[in-house]
Amino acid sequence: MIGQGEDKEGQKSIEQAILEYLEALYGYAMSLARNPVEAEDLVQETYLRAIKGARRSMPTGDLKAWLFRILRNIWINQRRRAQGSELLLGIDIEGLESESEWTVKNQQRPDTIFEQGLLRENIRIALESLPEAFREVIVLRCMEGFSYSQIAEILGCPVGTVMSRINRARAELRRRLNKWADGFCGK
């Protein structure tokens, strides 16, 4: 079985190393596909391509980012095929107001939401309600801890784009969570 310790040199095999990211990849796949069956397929296809790729040449650099990039490419290609036209992830964020949510109201009561307890379920609902491109960067940055440059690599876009997208995604998330907090507090 895979996962039975390490080899003689004390190094993990590539199989063991990439298997460690299974949960993270599934989470990312769910954030893109929002469908457990599709997400599972995406993850399996990712591992298949990863191990085939590793056979041709061992990946250099960050293994986790490499796996995420593979998964994302598969997803984008599937979407392209399904839609029969060029897909631009992020096209759904153009209409959204940017960086508009740092209001005085927020600053005066920064703790309110957290005092009430920001439950996992609320975060999940808020995240799922975000446009895909925003949801994606929040997952990559806040959940998986990728740096901006790693995210740029995964997304295949400039770091500046990542920066502004994360800003806008967080602003949008704050806005949605504030709405929830307003409802919760009856304000």
Added chain:
Amino acid sequence: MDFVGSRRAVNEHVIYQIPLYVDNELQGDEQRLFEAHINACASCWAALEYERRLILAIHQARPLYATPEGLREKVEQILQNHQPISKRFSSRTRRIFVATTVVLGLMLAWFIARPTHIPLVRPSEFALVAVDTHQRYTRNQLPLEVISSSPEEISTWFAGKLPFNLKLPNYPEDLNQSKPYEIVGARLIGFKHDYAAHVVYRLHNRPISLVVTSETIAQPSGGEKIPWQGLLFHFDVINGWKVLTWSDKGLTYALVSDFEEHGQASCVVCHSGGQDQHKFEGLKFR
């Protein structure tokens, strides 16, 4: 940034830099200016605290989705069936590869030497079954169950069907290099109340059968014994077919071909030197 500029910047709210700061993406002067302002500005400090808590709450919400039961097993299966051959493939795969290569090399030596006499030692039952399998395949009496030139696909197809684990080697690794031999496909065959693997290769358009079973089920015997690199090969000619059997790492193999029968001109094993010889050297494990 000059000193005057820095003074001015300290007095500007830094709200829009908060996500960058929280994400450790501010450095040098930018970071120092940000911290200087935060320490002096209650509203930016409050916003920073808010952002920190938000990020922490999001991070702590991980994982949002439980990984489905069984997914790990499915992925493990995928990985097992696609072990990279380069640096860390299993010792068994490596040995199969070495053995196959050695055997093909032996066939070269053997066919060039043209032995006219094989000792009259009764061939093993496994060798007889292997020859029978190959013969029926060449007569189209034994259709393959999986047609593929991909060793991974064939290995995947065998996974779970055999009482042992079989991984076919892939050579050469470099996709741009032409393969000296190719896989045609495979099927299961019955041998002693269990399944054995039958894999058909093609070398210069000529079929070669590789039959594999467990060493506990069959042990090679008979024919001409040739020790080679720690393995003992048994050569035999059965009904005009050439068969080599050997055991390695718990598995027993039989390789059957008809090189002599099909003449020499098109056969790599009969060529000495030149391009084909080079190809044969390419078969050797590095």
